[in-house]
Amino acid sequence: MQKILVANRGEIALRILRTIRKMGIRSVAVFSEPDRNAPHVLYADEAVCLGPAPSTQSYLNGKAIIAFAKQLNVDGIHPGYGFLSENAAFAQMVEEAGIVFIGPSPEAMRIMGSKLAAKACVKKYNVPMVPGVDTAIEDVAMAKKTAAAIGYPVLIKASAGGGGKGMRVVEKEADFEEQMQRASSEATSSFGDGAVFIEKYVACPRHIEIQVLADKAGNTVHLFERECSIQRRHQKVVEESPSSILTPALRKAMGAAAVMVAKSCNYFSTGTVEFLMDEQLNFYFLEMNTRLQVEHPVTEMITGIDLVEEQIKIARGELLGFSQEDITINGHALELRVYAEDPFNNFLPSIGTLTTYSPPSGDGIRVDDGYKEGMSIPIYYDPMIAKLVTHGKNRIEAIQKMKEAIAAYKIEGVSTTLPFGSFVMQHDAFVSGKFDTHFVKTFYSPEKIKAQQQAKARAAAIVALHYWIEEQKITRAVENKSTSWKRRLA
Structure with a gap:
C-alpha cells in the first residue's frame, strides 16, 4: 500500500495522516471549500477539493471521493469516523473500484449497522442481552402488550443509527403510543428507517465499551474497556480507561463477550462493542460500532498500540503481531471532547472564529486537534475542535493532569466544553467513580459551573491581595531603612 486517501476532515483526518506518514506511506487529503486551508489539508502529500461546504456535496459524496482516488492511483481509503465510515454501500463501492477499504467488510457493517440484525447475529453466542424483543414492532397494540410483559419503564429504540436519535423512555402505558410514534418518526427522518424495538429500561446504567481488533485470518483480541458514561444528549463527552468499577x-468476561460479538460476523479491523451495565454489575450487549471510535486515544495511551496503524496493517493482509496475553494495561487515561458548544446554554453549538487558540502540552498530555488560531468553526459539520487526552500512573494522577491541561487550554472566540470538563473533574461523584449515564441530569447545571468559577475567582483574589500586602510590607521596610549613603550632586 503506497498511497492512502483519508475521506474525512478535522482532527481525525490529521490524526490518521500522522500515522500514515509515520508508516512511510504517501497520503491524500480531501476537503470542502471552507476547509481549503485546514491543517489536515496542509499536512497531506496531496489534497483535492470535493466541492461546496454542505457534506452531501463534499464529505458524503462517495462517488467523487472514489473518482479522485482512482485518478490519483490511491491504494486504500480510510474513512475515519462519521460521514461514510459506517456506510456499507460506500465500502462496497470502494472494493468494486479495486481500492482497499481500511475497515471491516461491507457485510459485517450491514449486520452490525442494524441493532436488530446485530442482536439476531449475536444471541446464539450466549452474549448477555437486555431483556426485550429482537424484532421490529409496528403494531401499537402488540407493542403495548410486549411492553407490559417486559415491565415498565421500557426503552423504545430505533433499529438503525445511534447518537440517541429515535430513542424514547416510557414510564407508563398511557404515554406509550405517543412515544412510539415520536421514536419511529425521528428514526425515519434521521436514518430513513422507522423500525423500532423495545427493551427493558436499565434505570441507572454505566456505558462501558470494549475495543476489539481482528485480522482477516480470524485472530481476534480485545484491548480492554473504556468508560463512557459522562454524556449529554446520549452522546459522550468524557471517556476513560480503565473503568473504575x-x-x-x-473485565475478562466482558472482553471475551466482545471477542465473540466480533467473531459472530467474521469481523476484521478495529471495532467497538458497547455494553450497558446495571447497578448489580450485570452487563448487556448494546451494539457494535464498525469503525474507529472518537475515544480511541485512551486505549492507545494505556496499551501503547497505534490503532490506526493496526487498521492499515490488517487492511493490507497482515496478521496481528501480538496475542491477548501480550496486551497489558499501563496506567490510566482520560479524554475530554472539546466541542464548540455552550455548556451554559444546553450545549448548543457555538459558531465563530478562534481568535485565540493555544492547546496545552507536556508529559502525559495529548491533543488531537484540527484547528489553528484564526480559523472559523463551520456550521456545516460536527463542532468538535479537539480531543484532550491525559495519561497518568493511576486515575488520580490522570484526573489531576486533566485539570491542569484544561486550565492551560486557551480558546477564545467560541464557547467550548472546557468549563464542563473542569466541572466533571472536580465533582465528587466522578472522582469517587460513583456515577452513571445520568451524571449531567443529576449533577450538572450552568449555575454550578458559574458558582465553581466564582469560587476560583474569589480564591485567586484572596491570594493576590495577600501577595500585594506582603509586597507592600517589604517596600515600606526598604523605604524607611536608614542609610549613610549621601547623594552627590554633579
Missing part, C-alpha cells in the same frame, strides 16, 4: 474477572 471493573474487577479483573469482570
Whole structure:
C-alpha cells in the first residue's frame, strides 16, 4: 500500500495522516471549500477539493471521493469516523473500484449497522442481552402488550443509527403510543428507517465499551474497556480507561463477550462493542460500532498500540503481531471532547472564529486537534475542535493532569466544553467513580459551573491581595531603612 486517501476532515483526518506518514506511506487529503486551508489539508502529500461546504456535496459524496482516488492511483481509503465510515454501500463501492477499504467488510457493517440484525447475529453466542424483543414492532397494540410483559419503564429504540436519535423512555402505558410514534418518526427522518424495538429500561446504567481488533485470518483480541458514561444528549463527552468499577474477572468476561460479538460476523479491523451495565454489575450487549471510535486515544495511551496503524496493517493482509496475553494495561487515561458548544446554554453549538487558540502540552498530555488560531468553526459539520487526552500512573494522577491541561487550554472566540470538563473533574461523584449515564441530569447545571468559577475567582483574589500586602510590607521596610549613603550632586 503506497498511497492512502483519508475521506474525512478535522482532527481525525490529521490524526490518521500522522500515522500514515509515520508508516512511510504517501497520503491524500480531501476537503470542502471552507476547509481549503485546514491543517489536515496542509499536512497531506496531496489534497483535492470535493466541492461546496454542505457534506452531501463534499464529505458524503462517495462517488467523487472514489473518482479522485482512482485518478490519483490511491491504494486504500480510510474513512475515519462519521460521514461514510459506517456506510456499507460506500465500502462496497470502494472494493468494486479495486481500492482497499481500511475497515471491516461491507457485510459485517450491514449486520452490525442494524441493532436488530446485530442482536439476531449475536444471541446464539450466549452474549448477555437486555431483556426485550429482537424484532421490529409496528403494531401499537402488540407493542403495548410486549411492553407490559417486559415491565415498565421500557426503552423504545430505533433499529438503525445511534447518537440517541429515535430513542424514547416510557414510564407508563398511557404515554406509550405517543412515544412510539415520536421514536419511529425521528428514526425515519434521521436514518430513513422507522423500525423500532423495545427493551427493558436499565434505570441507572454505566456505558462501558470494549475495543476489539481482528485480522482477516480470524485472530481476534480485545484491548480492554473504556468508560463512557459522562454524556449529554446520549452522546459522550468524557471517556476513560480503565473503568473504575471493573474487577479483573469482570473485565475478562466482558472482553471475551466482545471477542465473540466480533467473531459472530467474521469481523476484521478495529471495532467497538458497547455494553450497558446495571447497578448489580450485570452487563448487556448494546451494539457494535464498525469503525474507529472518537475515544480511541485512551486505549492507545494505556496499551501503547497505534490503532490506526493496526487498521492499515490488517487492511493490507497482515496478521496481528501480538496475542491477548501480550496486551497489558499501563496506567490510566482520560479524554475530554472539546466541542464548540455552550455548556451554559444546553450545549448548543457555538459558531465563530478562534481568535485565540493555544492547546496545552507536556508529559502525559495529548491533543488531537484540527484547528489553528484564526480559523472559523463551520456550521456545516460536527463542532468538535479537539480531543484532550491525559495519561497518568493511576486515575488520580490522570484526573489531576486533566485539570491542569484544561486550565492551560486557551480558546477564545467560541464557547467550548472546557468549563464542563473542569466541572466533571472536580465533582465528587466522578472522582469517587460513583456515577452513571445520568451524571449531567443529576449533577450538572450552568449555575454550578458559574458558582465553581466564582469560587476560583474569589480564591485567586484572596491570594493576590495577600501577595500585594506582603509586597507592600517589604517596600515600606526598604523605604524607611536608614542609610549613610549621601547623594552627590554633579
